[in-house]
Amino acid sequence: MEFYDILQNLISGASIGITYGMVGLGVVFLWQSINRINFANISSAMLSAYLFYTFYTQAKLGFFFSLIFALGLVAIYGLGLRFFIYEPISRRGGARLEFVVATLMICVLWINLIIVFYGGLPKPFPPIFGESTDFVRVGKLSLPSVYLYIFLVVSILVFILHLILRKSFIGKALRATAQNKEVAQLMGINVNLTTNLSFILSTTLVGIAGILLAPIYFVSLELGGGGIGIKGFASAVMGGLIDPYGTILGGLLIGIIENSSTLFISSTYKDIISFSILVIVLLWKPSGIFNWTTR
Amino acid sequence: MKFSIKKMFLVLILILLMSQLSFAQASDKEIKIALCAPFTGLGSILGEYIKQGALLAVDEINATGGVEGAKIDLRIYDTQANPSIAANVVRRALFDDKVVAVFGPNMSSAVLGVHTLAQQRKTPMLVGATSPSFRYTNVGNDYLFRLRADDGVKVAQQVKYAVETLKIKKPGIIYGSTDYCTAALEVAKEGFDKYGIKIVAVEQMREGDKDATGQILSLKKAGFDGLIGLTHEPEAAVVVKLMRQLEIDVPIIGFSAWGVPAFTDLAGVAAINVYSVQGFNPADTDPVVVKYVDDYKKKWKSEPSDPSQCYYDGIYLIAKAIKMAGTTDGAKLAEVLTELTYDGVQGPLKCDEHHNFTNVCYISQFDGSTWKIIDILR
Numbered sequence: 001m002e003f004y005d006i007l008q009n010l011i012s013g014a015s016i017g018i019t020y021g022m023v024g025l026g027v028v029f030l031w032q033s034i035n036r037i038n039f040a041n042i043s044s045a046m047l048s049a050y051l052f053y054t055f056y057t058q059a060k061l062g063f064f065f066s067l068i069f070a071l072g073l074v075a076i077y078g079l080g081l082r083f084f085i086y087e088p089i090s091r092r093g094g095a096r097l098e099f100v101v102a103t104l105m106i107c108v109l110w111i112n113l114i115i116v117f118y119g120g121l122p123k124p125f126p127p128i129f130g131e132s133t134d135f136v137r138v139g140k141l142s143l144p145s146v147y148l149y150i151f152l153v154v155s156i157l158v159f160i161l162h163l164i165l166r167k168s169f170i171g172k173a174l175r176a177t178a179q180n181k182e183v184a185q186l187m188g189i190n191v192n193l194t195t196n197l198s199f200i201l202s203t204t205l206v207g208i209a210g211i212l213l214a215p216i217y218f219v220s221l222e223l224g225g226g227g228i229g230i231k232g233f234a235s236a237v238m239g240g241l242i243d244p245y246g247t248i249l250g251g252l253l254i255g256i257i258e259n260s261s262t263l264f265i266s267s268t269y270k271d272i273i274s275f276s277i278l279v280i281v282l283l284w285k286p287s288g289i290f291n292w293t294t295r
Numbered sequence: 296m297k298f299s300i301k302k303m304f305l306v307l308i309l310i311l312l313m314s315q316l317s318f319a320q321a322s323d324k325e326i327k328i329a330l331c332a333p334f335t336g337l338g339s340i341l342g343e344y345i346k347q348g349a350l351l352a353v354d355e356i357n358a359t360g361g362v363e364g365a366k367i368d369l370r371i372y373d374t375q376a377n378p379s380i381a382a383n384v385v386r387r388a389l390f391d392d393k394v395v396a397v398f399g400p401n402m403s404s405a406v407l408g409v410h411t412l413a414q415q416r417k418t419p420m421l422v423g424a425t426s427p428s429f430r431y432t433n434v435g436n437d438y439l440f441r442l443r444a445d446d447g448v449k450v451a452q453q454v455k456y457a458v459e460t461l462k463i464k465k466p467g468i469i470y471g472s473t474d475y476c477t478a479a480l481e482v483a484k485e486g487f488d489k490y491g492i493k494i495v496a497v498e499q500m501r502e503g504d505k506d507a508t509g510q511i512l513s514l515k516k517a518g519f520d521g522l523i524g525l526t527h528e529p530e531a532a533v534v535v536k537l538m539r540q541l542e543i544d545v546p547i548i549g550f551s552a553w554g555v556p557a558f559t560d561l562a563g564v565a566a567i568n569v570y571s572v573q574g575f576n577p578a579d580t581d582p583v584v585v586k587y588v589d590d591y592k593k594k595w596k597s598e599p600s601d602p603s604q605c606y607y608d609g610i611y612l613i614a615k616a617i618k619m620a621g622t623t624d625g626a627k628l629a630e631v632l633t634e635l636t637y638d639g640v641q642g643p644l645k646c647d648e649h650h651n652f653t654n655v656c657y658i659s660q661f662d663g664s665t666w667k668i669i670d671i672l673r
Contacts, residue, residue, distance in 0.1 A: 005512045012508035115335050124560045132563035133539050142540050216505050227503050262509025267499045
């Protein structure tokens with residue numbers, strides 16, 4: 001096997017892996033701010049992709065307005081999650097487990113609503129990020145052009161997320177609210193605002209991921225659950241549910257393991273190998289192998 | 296007084312009898328037929344085509360007075376492409392709703408799990424699933440019929456075309472993990488064996504995977520000179536995009552899932568020059584096909600795709616069987632189905648020794664907008 005083939009395989013693995021990391025960022029954000037795992041996290045990706053598809057392809061609103069409307073609605077959905085799920089559960093004494101179960105149900109609900117309104121057929125995403133045969137070639141290596149956008153947007157998002165969570169007052173306020181709501185309020189933090197912000201940013205972040213992932217996953221139900229949701233969650237766990245960089249690295253590692261096991265061992269055992277490695281890694285470092293934040 | 300009570304009693308009985316009779320007549324005015332197809336889940340990609348093909352036939356038949364004056368009541372059930380859910384819905388259709396015939400399920404793995412239920416209730420089950428595993432010669436179910444060519448036929452033609460026309464000597468295969476794909480893989484292996492050709496690499500791609508670089512590079516490493524595609528539609532789109540990305544220029548010939556709009560819509564220009572063995576091609580100029588395509592487009596505002604045509608044909612087949620049998624009794628219908636002939640969209644339909652009504656398939660090549668028919672094999 002040529003060296004370039006191995007390199008190509010690594011790059012492709014990293015490219016698909018970064019998409020898992022993107023989804024994981026939404027999980028990290030909500031955990032960081034309200035200390036909850038949102039199992040409906042991946043639904044935001046599916047919703048934004050379908051909404052964007054509707055505005056762009058059917059309503060012909062153009063890229064900018066379609067993007068704004070799709071992300072705007074997904075942000076409102078985030079607020080909806082807070083007021084119709086998180087708050088009622090908290091008011092009635094429910095905690096993390098109840099929130100997990102409720103969001104899991106919401107995830108299934110969205111998939112079924114999409115089936116009712118759009119049907120089960122995957123839809124082709126308009127070629128905004130390039131045609132299906134548009135590739136960037138460097139020597140013998142090649143990459144679909146959409147991945148360049150993904151790498152670019154992910155880099156910006158991770159940087160912004162890091163600044164918000166670690167360097168800004170908002171980040172401190174979000175973390176303080178997550179740790180102790182009452183004390184945070186006594187310290188003058190507007191808990192209501194920070195909680196709103198957490199939900200809005202979490203769903204919008206994954207919503208952006210959904211639009212970027214649609215050319216790869218198509219406008220399909222797969223964006224609302226299944227493999228990508230689990231792998232996104234696994235990426236977040238590899239980053240200790242805290243570290244945005246670690247989450248992205250976790251995703252990259254999963255993608256690379258998947259592709260390498262296909263190339264060097266067998267495509268049939270790809271998922272068995274990659275998930276076995278994941279389990280071993282998590283048993284070894286339960287706080288996440290790419291978690292530098294809490295060290 | 297005595298007489299009038301007796302008279303009234305008789306009148307009452309008469310009224311009761313008449314109402315029973317009219318109830319029986321009313322129920323006879325409808326022929327309940329079940330359509331079990333996947334509208335959600337893995338195989339949901341086909342559910343709409345199946346429903347639209349069947350509904351078109353039902354509406355046409357009902358618009359012209361139904362079957363011997365009785366309207367067809369098509370009851371639609373979602374199998375969710377899941378064999379256990381398919382078993383539940385088929386059981387409901389057969390034993391609770393007491394349908395006259397069952398169309399579907401369309402997934403081979405689901406058919407394998409439920410066909411004995413049709414046998415138990417002695418009700419014809421007509422399916423579009425294509426795995427050779429449930430041929431009559433294998434399962435011996437008198438009530439199970441197939442409405443389109445099975446993969447034993449289609450994949451054999453695919454291999455034949457790959458070897459004899461495309462001159463592929465080192466085939467590489469990529470396949471999915473469902474029964475539809477694995478059964479096709481066995482047929483392909485057998486086919487190449489017959490030609491004395493060694494398959495250089497066999498790679499699997501799981502349903503839902505969005506990258507297959509490892510698999511394609513493994514095929515490349517093995518030195519393949521032609522790709523035999525045996526995956527579902529979304530995975531087929533991923534594979535052809537990767538073949539273009541990695542600039543691997545070998546002929547690509549896929550089986551039935553690679554010859555439908557659900558594949559070309561997702562693959563876009565990457566699908567250009569791909570060959571496929573199709574069960575149906577709307578570009579066929581046969582007048583019956585042209586009429587079907589026009590009517591379908593008029594009604595559904597979209598182009599029909601495989602396997603819509605086989606369920607359309609199937610509804611007409613069962614209607615003809617009911618007319619010939621003069622009854623909706625399942626055993627009699629199954630008997631008539633083995634004997635009747637019908638000229639449908641798929642050509643002349645006649646039940647063969649495998650209980651398949653047709654062996655028609657098309658070898659086509661995608662030109663960027665349509666599938667150009669290279670050969671029609673009947």
